Amino acid sequence: MQYSRVIVLSLALSIGFAGSGLAEPVKSGVPGMIFDHDVPVTMTDGVQLRANIYRPEKPGRYPVLMLMGPYGKDTSMADAPAYKTSWTKLIAKYPDLCRKSSCRYIRFEAPDPERWVPNGYIVIHADVRGAGASPGVLDPFSPRETQDYATLITWAAHQPWSSGKVGLLGTSFQAINQYQVAALQPEGLAAILPWEGAYDIYREIAYYGGILNVAWEFWWTHQVLPNQNGNAETPMRNSISGGTDTGAPLSADILKQNRVDPVVAFSKHPFDDAYYQQRTPDGARITVPLLDVANWTDWSTQGYLAAASRQKWLRIQTGDHMTPFYSEQALALQKRFFDHFLKGLDNGWEKEPRVAVRVRRPDGTRWRYASAWPLPGTHPERWNLNVATGSMSPEAVSATASKSYPGLGEGLTFTSAPFERETEFTGPVGVRLWVSSSTRDMDVFAALRLIDPQGRDVTFMGNSDPNVPLGLGYLRVSQRAVDPARSTIYTAFHPHRASEPMTPWKLYPIDVAFTEPTSIVIPEGYRLALTIQGKDFGYGPDAHIVHAKDYDLPNSHNSGLFFAAHPNRDPAIYGGTDTLATGGEYPSYVLLPRIVSRR
Structure with missing residues (x-):
């Protein structure tokens, strides 16, 4: 601005x-x-x-x-x-x-x-x-x-x-x-x-992933x-x-x-043009003392990271807005x-402490204090996807495989093995996929989920929804261009300045935008899951869900107040056949923020 x-x-x-x-x-x-x-x-x-x-x-x-x-x-x-x-x-x-x-x-x-x-x-x-x-x-x-x-x-x-x-x-x-x-x-x-x-009017308000x-x-x-x-x-x-x-x-x-x-x-x-540049502030000019209170869902760390204030503090909480x-x-x-x-x-x-975060787990939450964000001691851990088995794992996937799904259907889900020991992931999330479409464009909606030993989704109270997964990501593939200078190891920065139509059936590497970070301590016996589809993620009426402790809430199967899918998206473009490839020369994976040392 x-x-x-x-x-x-x-x-x-x-x-x-x-x-x-x-x-x-x-x-x-x-x-x-x-x-x-x-x-x-x-x-x-x-x-x-x-x-x-x-x-x-x-x-x-x-x-x-x-x-x-x-x-x-x-x-x-x-x-x-x-x-x-x-x-x-x-x-x-x-x-x-x-x-x-x-x-x-x-x-x-x-x-x-x-x-x-x-x-x-x-x-x-x-x-x-x-x-x-x-x-x-x-x-x-x-x-x-x-x-x-x-x-x-x-x-x-x-x-x-x-x-x-x-x-x-x-x-x-x-x-x-x-x-x-x-x-x-x-x-x-x-x-x-x-x-x-929110800080970025284009990426956090007007458009999610384009x-x-x-x-x-x-x-x-x-x-x-x-x-x-x-x-x-x-x-x-x-x-x-x-x-x-x-x-x-x-x-x-x-x-x-x-x-x-x-x-x-x-x-x-539709693109990040002068309209948004007049409305998104210049972080270099934000120099006053700042306390940014954020949430794990919807609006989080962008303002804190952008501000040039030397006296700035960040608190990330959980719960409603x-x-x-x-x-x-x-x-x-x-x-x-x-x-x-x-x-x-x-x-x-x-x-x-300059940073305080409310760490989530199925049986409650607790505060952790640190000197910086992302938290010191955060290790990027790569979890590889395998469409042949529907699994996600730290082990490399050598064999190339692909699987197709209807662009407006339920998509594909990748599930980890049960965790053998308590593990924490707190910080930004990155997702790299190799995708193609039968049409000239496709939308990708990603949901990172926690599954309990009974096979139920563990949900948390979000900013505007009583049932949210661990994180949500979005990308319109025609806006897949990345600015390396503004990207991090976890989060690719998409300029969103122009559209580059896809060639039907051609595979493209894409980085799905997770605007918000995540936090979860996964107990032994629980599993992670990643769902990739071409429509908003939501828990249907037949979904088996259980609320994390600390939230006395009625069951809800909504996708939340803030949703990105336009009801008038042209099904001729976004309702085609989408394909996800994994393994070999097409490594598709989730990059998770592993906390190596917890205090």
Whole structure:
């Protein structure tokens, strides 16, 4: 993302931070907390975004925690249809949550101001342009939206109640835009804490391995559009006033003109072109202190690896996307980080291990701490595939063999022998395959699985799905080109700049993209499996699955909220006969991150 910090700041200064006069405070109902509601802040083009400001009643200058999102700064999770399931899950997990707070100001994937203001912080929550009370064109992840965020940060740093230091905190969307705005280096930004946020807009959001991710249409339709500014039909209610959150009503035609559907935009840009380069930040310009909280599924280590910050920490957790954010342990972690970098407290944060990972196993999880990522002592271990036997093994496969499968069918599965001793794999995953197709293209979907001694799939709670395997990989074979300079021993970097059609029936070596790393301690008697197919992996209604311990969940057979298969993929192209070759001159294998020494 190439914006000039000087331009952003000079424009912000040229408007004199219009909107700095606060709106009439609303009675917060929380002792010691002032609530400034719907404060207008003027952007560089004159549009006024609206923000809520929660600050200590006691006069003084305080550090600011900020977030900016599309979900409604005034919308209660407990009442909005789009968030009610999340709220129910949250309260079930933490039944005492609303005894420690009134919960009146908790918003979707956002920090609770009542847990921060008493500790000497100001919390600012703004509606993005085109959402909630903020007018304009709703265009998620756009350069305009990121410029707005930079202006808000610098505005907050100059307010009379501000210490001049601003930190960013939030999950998902409100973590993604932290990376984006940090690369603009706005004045006042002192630290960021992106909690499970994607970094690479092409590879982690729009396309998985070059295959369009249509799951964003569900997000857009159910969680974002109801909160579009001017939407008079919104089911979302303003928890402050009791009315709607979306401002003055606009006609259907104006509403349509005032929004950019991300999946429609993504489909117009199938390659990693200037559209994504404007939206994916330049990691070399992310230099502020950073704590990246990641997940083993969906969004993980990319932002941490890309950022140039010398003071950066990584935590990879397991479990669902939102509830861990509100735990007492998470709150304590967040406060220690910001107390150190926003308040300057000598609280020992600098001694915090740079990397902490939640290692998974069927009977529970535990934290491991390290100095770097991938973990020191990680050894790449090659597991060779053999289509003649349907096996995967560290032993070399000398005889060449091949096997075909329908492109839209169930594909092929390779299974290891039962492990003879407990073994751990934690880190990035690589998959090299030799493939051909009867058509000019094919899609590859790979799933790394854990099988218990009874032959059941062991599943884990993922970011958005209660049943996920150990890892998922994707590749559109016509986009198989690799940039060696940006690749590692495990993960090939695909530029995704052009399409190179396949010659029917010709074998090609490909590297399947596993965006996220994995972690598993495999007990004696368990097996690994790798499934290769031409459609999204999912557990069918007849699948035999068992949940790993620590997750009290109902059975589900979905493939998750984030899926990559486009329902309109042309079956004449992607429904052909696909072939996988192994052994001899066609070595197909999985490269697994073996942990040699565990402490």
